[in-house]
Amino acid sequence: MYHYRQALVRMRQGESDRQIQATGLMGRRSLGILRRQAQAHGWLDPARALPSDQDLACVLQRQKAAHPRQRSSLEPHRQLIEQWTSEGVDGTTIHAALKRRHGYTGSYSSVRRFLQSLAQTTPRVTSVLEFAVGEAAQVDFGKGPEIIDVQTGEVFKTWVFVMVLAWSRHQYAELVRDQSIETWLGCHRRAFEHFNGVASKIIIDNPKCAITKACYHDPQVQRAYADYAEGYRFLISPCPVADPQKKGRVESGVKYVKNNFMPLRQFRDLADANRQLMDWVMQEAGNRIHGTTRTPPLQRFVETEQAMLKPLPNRAPECARWATAKLHGDCHLQVDQCRYSAPWRLVGESLDVRLSETTVRIYHHHELKAIHPRLTHAGQRHTIDEHLPPHHVAYKMRDPQWCLKQAEATGPYCHRFIHRLFENRVLDRLRAAQGVVGLGKRYGAARLEAACQRALHFDNIQYRAVRVILEKSLDQQADPQQCFDQMSDAYTGRARFGRDTRKLFTKH
Known part of the structure; x- marks a missing residue:
């Protein structure tokens, strides 16, 4: 005017x-x-x-009313476009849907101008979320720099983990190589130790490492993260789906790290990058005049908020995650390409596995069934003998040394027979040795000793020979050498052309 x-x-x-x-x-x-x-x-x-x-x-x-503007060709579809816009549908998608479903022949520019007019007539109203001292911290991941390890030459991508205290705006940042559950939990622990305290509420997005099912009313939290929250005594507060504005302070914190720390820096490796990042957080970032509070974040944290955080627990919660695995027929389940044994009676069952930094615990219906050391290389296997069926354990325990020890207790001939079995360098004779030793339970040690003596005399070093001797009671007959000598004397007397070998080369 x-x-x-x-x-x-x-x-x-x-x-x-x-x-x-x-x-x-x-x-x-x-x-x-x-x-x-x-x-x-x-x-x-x-x-x-x-x-x-x-x-x-x-x-x-x-x-102006007497000379109205030209009516838009999209006016008949106003209600539909408003609905799609409220659902967050992109303008190019709206244009393609109008062409496909309603035969719209206008250009995308018409759609763009119509969306701009809608935005002017229905402005988006927002409100600033206020938090009390020590009430909340906001957490998020952002894309980090690509690092070349100067020692190994390895090139790998990184992510930046950022936790911002909502009141003071003081933050913790760390570069990591993945967004796994172990990394997520480890970053939380190091952030709490950096602050020397825990906020009452942790506001997060909906990453898979924390939320298994994103939902507005009933989100489902990762079991490992829930255990962590219970141990550190904080509440998990996931944002609604596709609504990151609810944690705008950490969103700004991630952008601040990406725009002010990462450019024009060189890193020797991941450890060097994190050292530089922490120095930057405690110096430049912590002592800057914040655009909203007009006070350095580190000053607000040290003077006020640090004392209002919850104290750290006497013993930090174990950094562990949960998995579900089926117990296979070999009495082992596989997690992270490593195999761990469980009781053979649970073969075919789905078991809960809790993996910490040093141990692996296996549960069935919340009952602990096995504890293993954590394996670190793919393809490794750890077996507890008590988890195998009895006959498998028996075979595994009856090694060559066990067989020799049992044979020595039976007698010298039995020990010599077993020793001869293991002298075979072509064929594995362990089962034969186990079978020979096992015959002692059926026939007794004395008969087994005699049977082994007879088999050794005829140089028949086979399990079947000892078994036949015992079955036909040949071990109870006279000494085999004596029988052989008697048979030789009787034959010499009845030979038609037999001559005494002592007189064969004697001159008459």
């Missing part, structure tokens, strides 16, 4: 539209419209007072 009133004053002073335009008040076209309205209402008469702003606005609005 100020410009219109100034233009009317100049018109009443006799200036032309060209002269008024040169002052920059408004263009020739608008001045022509205003002059016609002024002449019609008598505003150019110097003897009359200028109209009030309200009267002037009413006349000009009626003028």
